[in-house]
Amino acid sequence: TLIPPVDVIEDSAGITLRADLPGVPKDKLSLQVEADTLTIEGEVTLSMPDGMEASYAEVTVPRYRRVFTLSKELDTGSVSAEFRQGVLELRIPKAEHAKPRRIEVKVN
DSSP: OBOOOEEEEEETTEEEEEEEOTTOOGGGEEEEEETTEEEEEEEOOOOOOTTOOOSOOSOOSOEEEEEEEOOTTBOGGGOEEEEETTEEEEEEEBOGGGSOOOOOOOOO
16 A cells, blocks of 8 residues: 655644545545544545556555554544545544643632
């Protein structure tokens, strides 16, 4: 399988993953979160015009797969995903217990 390049951006509210999956249609994309593991899989659909045959191909394994171990600080039940023009964007927020919180100081 091919390993797609992924950017991981963290901010105070969670993480964003951006994966490049060129040639993968939405119906051939699979995302799965199980316990603390995120799996991204996609099947590339490359079609040749009628009457043409590839004499050389760099993509001979038409499948992407990438697995991540997620921190316990992330809320895996609130993952959101968007897929546009071959780029998958996942947003995984931090769990409430892991978010920074302000503590109010009382004066007596």
